[in-house]
Structures are given as structure tokens and as C-alpha cells.
Amino acid sequence: MDIMSYIKNLNTKDEIFSDVYQYGIENNVPIIDSDALTVVKHLLKISGARNYLEIGTAIGYSGLHLLSVFPDSKLITIEIDEEKHQTALSNFENHRVSERVTAIKGDAKTFEPDALYESLDFLFIDASKGNNQLFFDKYSKYIKKGGLIIVDNILLRGQIVEEELSSRNRRKLREKVNDFNQKLAESNHETSYLPVGDGLLVITKG
Template identity: 55%
Template sequence: MELSNYVKELNTQKEIFEDVYLYAKDNHVPIIDADALNAVKQYIKIKGVKRILEIGTAIGYSAMHFASVSEEIKLTTIEKDPYSYELAKSNIENSPYNDRIELILGDAKEVELGNKRFDFLFIDASKGNNQFFFDKYKEYLTDDALIIVDNIFIRGLIVEDEVANKNKRKLRDKVRTFNQTMKDSEYSTSFLNIGDGLLVIY
């Protein structure tokens, strides 16, 4: 067994939303990798997070997992695809966390949240817009908030130098630029080789 697989197994916990997980796998719905999910939940627990903002709901899988960490957590999640939104709504309504998760149907590039404040931001939407989402939604965070960005390795594309497809090359360049910008910023950052790559920003 490779060391990376050994660590991945250690970091993977028993699935508590098996039906949603299996639906995602069977229908090729992108969800957070199991080992990365466990790491994010650990950060939420250690930090004592109470107000979470998630960019990119998909079918509600990660939102329910995050809400499961503590009964004190309230979560707002934004999804622009109507079909995914309806699936997420159904999944969350059938979960124990319906009263603590607020779903918003809309484009995260346009949604406004008024005077809401959050102590945790999870960015897991279109990867080419990571910088935009970071800049827009950091204004809704408390001073000591934690930010985690998923898929910063874009399934290995991030380290490919020869990319024939123009769109993939453009995506790679945008994510590379974002990662480097965060590394060079005033924020404290950690790039974790777990799942498809997690960027932790404090």
C-alpha cells in the first residue's frame, strides 16, 4: 500500500449520509473527498465554529456533514444550479439539520447577504472564480474567521505544464494564480495534500 493511501484510509470516517454519498457517486456529482471532509470537520470542531457560509451546495452533502459537527452550528449555502438546489433541498429536509441550514438559490457572484456574519467560509464552487469568491465573501467574515478552499489541485491539472485544451489551461492558470496570490498575501495559509487539495486561510 502506498503511504498516501494509508493516510487517506486513516483520515476517512464512517459515512453518515450513505444514500446521498452513493447518489453522488452513481450520478457523478462532485463532492468533497472523504479524507478532506474529515479534515475540514476537524477544523470546524477545533475552532468552535458556529456560523458557516458555503459557496457551492451541490446536493447538500458537505453542508449536512458540517452541520453534524455541533448543534450550535448554523449554515448558509449558495447554489446556482436549480436542479442541484432542489436535490439539496430534499436531502436537507430529510436530515436532522433542516432547521439549521439555509439554502440560497442564486449565482454566488451576485448574491448579497446583508449584515450576516460568519466565522467559517468554505469555497467549493467554480474553481476559476476562487479569487472572486474570496474577495467578495471575506467581507462577511468575523476578524478571526477561518477560510478553506477545496480542490486547489483540480485533480492533478495544477501541475501539468503541457495542457492542450484551452479551457483547461485557462482554469489551471487561474487556480495557480490564486494559490500563489494567497501564499504571498498577508494571510496565514496552509496548502494541504489531502483529498484534491485544501487551502486553509486564517
């Protein structure tokens, strides 16, 4: 066992939404890695954040876990895919958190924020990776100063450092994600890059 596998095993907790997790696995729906999820929830606990905005609902798996940290937390989440949106609504209903969720069916790239986005203290970006910069620029302004922002999949399953990628599209994606990572590292925000799951970028809004 290498050192990263050792750490991953320690960070991985028992699954509390096994039905949603299993559905994701069986239907090839990308979901956040268990060890990264543990870190995200720990950071929420430390920060005390209770008002969340999530870009990329998918089937509601990460949203359910976010809401499990504090019983009085609330989630606004945006998903472009109709089928995933409907599945997420069912999962929120089945796990009795619907009253704490505002689930929006729409394209986060063009969606126009409104009064929903007030006093938010956590932004979770987990949608199309090539749009990380767009999502950060568009939605980070709704997070209060000192609030928490986390971006998932910043390592692209290791492709972020691969010198040779046969696919032109993958090379373009790598370039976009790397440019975003570098830009945030050079910004005035406090940032940490964590090699858990597929990589987390943790930002404290300045």
C-alpha cells in the same frame, strides 16, 4: 501502497450520510473527498466555528457534514443550479436540519449579500474553481477576524502541476487557480496548503 494512499486510508471515516453520498456517486455530482472532509470537520472542531457560509451547495452533502460537527451550528449555502438546490433542500429535510439551514438559489458571483451575513466564522468555497479569487474577495469580508476559510480542489486532480494540458480551457483554469493559490500564499493571511483529497487551502482571516 504509497504514502499518500496510506494517509488517505487513515483519514477516511465511515460515511454517516450514505444515501446522499450514494446519490452523488450515481449521478456524477462532484462531492468532497472523504479524507479532505475529515480534515475540514476536524478544523471546525478545533476552531469552534458554528456559523457557516458555503459557496456551492450542490446536493447538500458537504453541508450536512458541516452541520454534524456541532448540534447548534447554522449554515447559509448558495447554489446556482435549480435541480441541485431542490435536491439539497430534500436532503436537509430528510436529515432534519432544515431549521438550521438558509439555502439560497442564486449565482454566488452576482448575489448581493445582506443582513444574513453577520458574525460568520467559517467560509467554505467549493464552487467553480476559476472563480476562487472572486468568491474569496466577495465573501471573506463577512468572516470575523481570526475566522476560518477553506477552499477545496486547489490541486485540480493533479493538473495544477502538469506541464502539458491539451485543453485550452483546462490550461486557463489551471492558471487562474494557480494565481489564486500564489496570491494567498503571499498575502497577510495565515495559510496552509494541504495535500488531502483534491487539495485544501486553509486560511485564517487576518
